[in-house]
Amino acid sequence: MSERVTEHVLLSALTQQRFLARLEQRAESFDRDALSDVWRAAREAAMRLEEREAGCADDAAVLPIPAEMAAHIDAVVGLPAIDGAFSRVPVMFGLIELDSTMTSRAVLVEERLDAMKAAWSTVPDDPALAAACLPLESEPLASPRVSFDGRCLSILDEDERFQQLELSVETGSAALEFEGPGEVHAALRLLVGVPPPVMHAVRLNDRLLLVDGHHRARILRAAGATFLPCIVSVCADYDDVRTAAPSLGDLDLDALFEAPRPPMLRDFGRASLVHSYLARRPGRLLQWRIEASTHPLP
Numbered sequence: 001m002s003e004r005v006t007e008h009v010l011l012s013a014l015t016q017q018r019f020l021a022r023l024e025q026r027a028e029s030f031d032r033d034a035l036s037d038v039w040r041a042a043r044e045a046a047m048r049l050e051e052r053e054a055g056c057a058d059d060a061a062v063l064p065i066p067a068e069m070a071a072h073i074d075a076v077v078g079l080p081a082i083d084g085a086f087s088r089v090p091v092m093f094g095l096i097e098l099d100s101t102m103t104s105r106a107v108l109v110e111e112r113l114d115a116m117k118a119a120w121s122t123v124p125d126d127p128a129l130a131a132a133c134l135p136l137e138s139e140p141l142a143s144p145r146v147s148f149d150g151r152c153l154s155i156l157d158e159d160e161r162f163q164q165l166e167l168s169v170e171t172g173s174a175a176l177e178f179e180g181p182g183e184v185h186a187a188l189r190l191l192v193g194v195p196p197p198v199m200h201a202v203r204l205n206d207r208l209l210l211v212d213g214h215h216r217a218r219i220l221r222a223a224g225a226t227f228l229p230c231i232v233s234v235c236a237d238y239d240d241v242r243t244a245a246p247s248l249g250d251l252d253l254d255a256l257f258e259a260p261r262p263p264m265l266r267d268f269g270r271a272s273l274v275h276s277y278l279a280r281r282p283g284r285l286l287q288w289r290i291e292a293s294t295h296p297l298p
Contacts, residue, residue, distance in 0.1 A: 004028065006110035007279045013041035013106035013263035019275075020108075028281040040274050045272040046261075054260035057102050060208035062094035064230060068126035068165050069229055076134045076198070082231075085195040089244040090234045093134075095227035096201055098217055099206045102256050103265045104248055108215055110276075115217040123225045131231045133199040155286040199230040202241050207257055208232070210265055211245040230236060 007026070011019060016039045024030050065073050073093050076082055124132060145156045199213030210217060213230070220228060233244035238253050256262045267273050 003281055004278050005281050006272050006276060008108045008110065008276045010103065010106045010263055010267055010273055011039050012046040012273050012277055013103060014039075014278055015187060016040075016043075023277065024184060028278045028280070035275075040277070042273050045270075050261040057100060057207050057262055057264065059206050060100040060203070061097040061227075062203070062208070063097075063227060064250065065093050065095065065229060066126055069130040072127060072130040072134065073134055073229070076231075077134065079139065079196065081195040082198070086200075086231060086233065086244075089240050092232050092234060094230065094232055096199075096208055096210075096223065096230045096232065097227055098221045099264070099266050100208050101201065101217075101265045102262050103214060103267070104209050104211055104245075104251060104256075105214045106263075108268060109121065112215045113219055116215055117222075120216075120219055120223055123220060129220075129225075130229050132220070134231070135196045135198065138196050142223070151290050153288045153290075157284045157286055174243075199228060200233070200245070202229050202233045202235050202244050204235040204237070204241055204257055207262075209241075209245075214265065214268075217242065217265055219231075222268065222269070246269050 008023070009019065014022070016036065018031060020035060023035055024032075076093075120132065123129065147154045160176075185215050197212065199216065201208045202210045202211055203209075210230075211233075217228060233240070235241045235244060238257075242248065255284060
C-alpha cells in the first residue's frame with residue numbers, strides 16, 4: 001500500500017487558516033507564503049462567482065425515482081442497516097441535481113477517483129446507476145482492521161471511509177454460563193455495523209448538502225450524469241441536520257445554508273478553486289472503551 005496519496009482540496013470550502021493547517025500537517029512539502037498566495041487567488045475567484053451565481057444553491061431539485069430504479073430502492077428500504085442509520089430524521093429517496101448541490105467535503109482523493117473512473121467511464125443505465133449510488137452491501141471490514149483486547153474495541157480506518165459506524169451491545173446471550181455463587185447467565189456481545197456506503201444528502205430550506213458519496217458524484221458527473229439517486233434527510237433546522245449527519249462534525253452550517261453562493265459539488269471541476277498536492281495517506285484509529293463502575297441505587 002502506498003504511503004502517499006494525491007489530494008484535491010476545494011479552497012473555497014476552507015478558511016485560509018484551516019487550509020494552511022491541513023497542508024502543514026499532511027502535505028509532503030509546505031511553503032506557507034506560496035500556499036497563502038494560492039488560497040488568496042482562489043478566494044478572489046470565489047468572490048467573482050459569488051457575484052455571478054448568487055442563489056445557485058436555492059431551490060435544489062429533487063426528482064422522483066424513475067420506475068426502472070423502483071425495485072432496487074425497495075430493496076434498499078428493506079435493509080435493517082439503512083433503517084438503523086436513517087431513522088432519526090424523515091427521509092425520502094429522489095434524484096438530486098448535482099449542479100445545485102452543496103459539498104460538505106473539502107477534499108477528494110485521486111486514488112479513489114481513479115478506481116471509480118475505471119468502473120464508470122460512462123453513465124450506467126438506471127438499474128446499475130441505482131446500485132452504484134445506493135449499494136445493498138457494506139464494504140467488508142478486513143480482519144486486521146478490527147481488534148478487541150477485552151476493554152477496548154479498535155478499528156483502523158486506513159482511508160477514512162467509514163463515515164457512519166453503528167455500535168450496539170447485545171445482552172441475554174447464553175454463550176457464557178458460570179456455576180456457583182455469583183453465576184452469570186448473560187454475556188455482552190459488541191456488534192459493529194457499517195451501513196452500505198449510500199449517497200446521502202440533507203435538505204434544509206430547499207438547499208441540498210451532500211454528506212456521503214462525493215467521489216461517486218464527482219466521477220459520474222464528469223461522465224455526464226446530471227441527477228443521481230440519493231437518500232435525502234428532510235430537515236427542519238440545524239439540530240435535524242446534525243442528527244441526520246453526525247459526520248459533519250463542526251462544519252459551519254451558516255456558511256452553507258445562509259451564504260449567497262456556498263461551496264458547490266461542481267466546484268471540484270474548477271481548476272481555479274482546487275489545489276492538488278501529494279499527502280500522507282489519511283487514516284484514523286476509532287476506539288470504544290468499556291469501563292467498569294459501581295453506583296449505589298437511590
